[in-house]
Amino acid sequence: MKKTLSRRGSTLAELVVVMALVAIVSLIIVSFSSMAYSFADRNEEEYLFLEECADAEAALRQFVAEMDDGTTVCGGNYIQTADLTKNLWVSSATETKKAYLEYGSAKIEFDAIQSVTFEKYTANLTNANALIRCTLKGEGAREQSFLLVLRCATNGGDVNV
Amino acid sequence: MCNLFSFVKNRAKCAKKHKNGKRGFTIAEAAISLALITIVTVTALTLFTTSEQAAARESAEAAALYLASDVVECFRTTDTLPAFRDAADFAGGELWGEIEPQGDFRYTMKHTRSNTVVEIRITLPEGEQETENAVISITATYNDHSVWGDAITFRKGVGA
Numbered sequence: 001m002k003k004t005l006s007r008r009g010s011t012l013a014e015l016v017v018v019m020a021l022v023a024i025v026s027l028i029i030v031s032f033s034s035m036a037y038s039f040a041d042r043n044e045e046e047y048l049f050l051e052e053c054a055d056a057e058a059a060l061r062q063f064v065a066e067m068d069d070g071t072t073v074c075g076g077n078y079i080q081t082a083d084l085t086k087n088l089w090v091s092s093a094t095e096t097k098k099a100y101l102e103y104g105s106a107k108i109e110f111d112a113i114q115s116v117t118f119e120k121y122t123a124n125l126t127n128a129n130a131l132i133r134c135t136l137k138g139e140g141a142r143e144q145s146f147l148l149v150l151r152c153a154t155n156g157g158d159v160n161v
Numbered sequence: 162m163c164n165l166f167s168f169v170k171n172r173a174k175c176a177k178k179h180k181n182g183k184r185g186f187t188i189a190e191a192a193i194s195l196a197l198i199t200i201v202t203v204t205a206l207t208l209f210t211t212s213e214q215a216a217a218r219e220s221a222e223a224a225a226l227y228l229a230s231d232v233v234e235c236f237r238t239t240d241t242l243p244a245f246r247d248a249a250d251f252a253g254g255e256l257w258g259e260i261e262p263q264g265d266f267r268y269t270m271k272h273t274r275s276n277t278v279v280e281i282r283i284t285l286p287e288g289e290q291e292t293e294n295a296v297i298s299i300t301a302t303y304n305d306h307s308v309w310g311d312a313i314t315f316r317k318g319v320g321a
Contacts, residue, residue: 032205039209046216050223057227121251124244131238131248144224147231147252149238 049112049138056101056113057146060134063088063103064148072150074120074132079150090116112138228253 010018064072064079071082080087086104092115093099099115101108110116113136121131135145186194235248 028202032202035209036205039213043212043216046220050219053223121248123247124241125238125248126240129238131234131251133252142220144220144227145252146227147234149234 045112045139046142049142050144052110052112053136053144056108056110056116056136057134059101059103059106059108060088060148063106064132064150068150072130074118074130074150076117076119079118079132090118092116112142114138 067079067081067086067088069081073080073082077090077092078088087102089102091097091100091102093110093113099110099113101110101116115137117135117137119133119135121133122129125131130150132148132150133145134148135143137143231252232249235245235252239245239248
């Protein structure tokens with residue numbers, strides 16, 4: 001009995017086609033993976049920044065309310081009472097340390113917020129009020145700002161618009 | 162017809178039919194494969210863009226909420242419309258306001274980060290005139306849909 005075996009190797013053309021297809025599919029997978037990673041990374045940073053902004057706002061409102069005694073002064077990176085008993089400091093992020101906010105014994109470190117700055121406005125406000133615009137900056141063009149209201153001393157404060 | 166599905170189901174019959182061991186893809190198989198690849202690709206791209214847009218919208222809405230809250234504070238701490246406008250300009254940086262003929266004070270903010278427009282509309286019942294116990298309504302709008310709205314009773318120079 002003669003047994004016939006159907007042995008046939010692949011031609012060079014077939015191999016080339018298969019390799020080309022594998023290369024194309026690999027390229028698609030790799031580019032998709034990197035795209036997915038960058039999307040996810042960007043979104044995560046965005047949401048983290050928004051979350052930290054909300055936390056920072058809540059903390060700043062609470063601290064500023066405690067300091068609001070009519071003598072509060074404000075600089076680019078601090079808010080303090082005239083008698084210096086209550087101080088709120090903010091520090092921008094550097095290569096070695098994160099941005100943070102310090103009030104008394106409380107210290108809040110930020111991951112997504114790179115800098116916090118204060119700017120004071122007093123013109124034509126009632127009851128010697130002052131508005132402090134707090135600007136929170138993250139990486140790239142991320143930025144949020146909100147107002148804090150103070151009854152600052154009319155002659156106090158280092159920063160004026 | 163001896164396609165991929167029938168080949169798996171009835172391997173012996175197909176093997177007999179294709180004695181030389183050669184078997185290519187049919188057009189239907191190729192079409193199905195391409196359709197599947199297209200569906201997966203489009204779905205993935207849609208997911209990516211949707212999540213990106215959601216993050217951008219969240220950011221713009223947060224900015225709108227901050228701005229709406231800031232405008233309320235500006236209104237509470239000022240006595241006159243020019244003073245209010247100056248304070249609101251300070252609050253937003255790149256804001257501009259305009260008084261509409263109907264007496265509404267419309268305040269518009271261009272959110273520069275994502276180049277989207279967040280609009281804050283403040284309705285003053287007496288237009289530019291100051292009134293005590295005035296009820297003002299404030300709405301924040303982003304991409305033509307409202308993200309925040311409130312009405313507060315305000316006594317000028319005294320506070321809310």
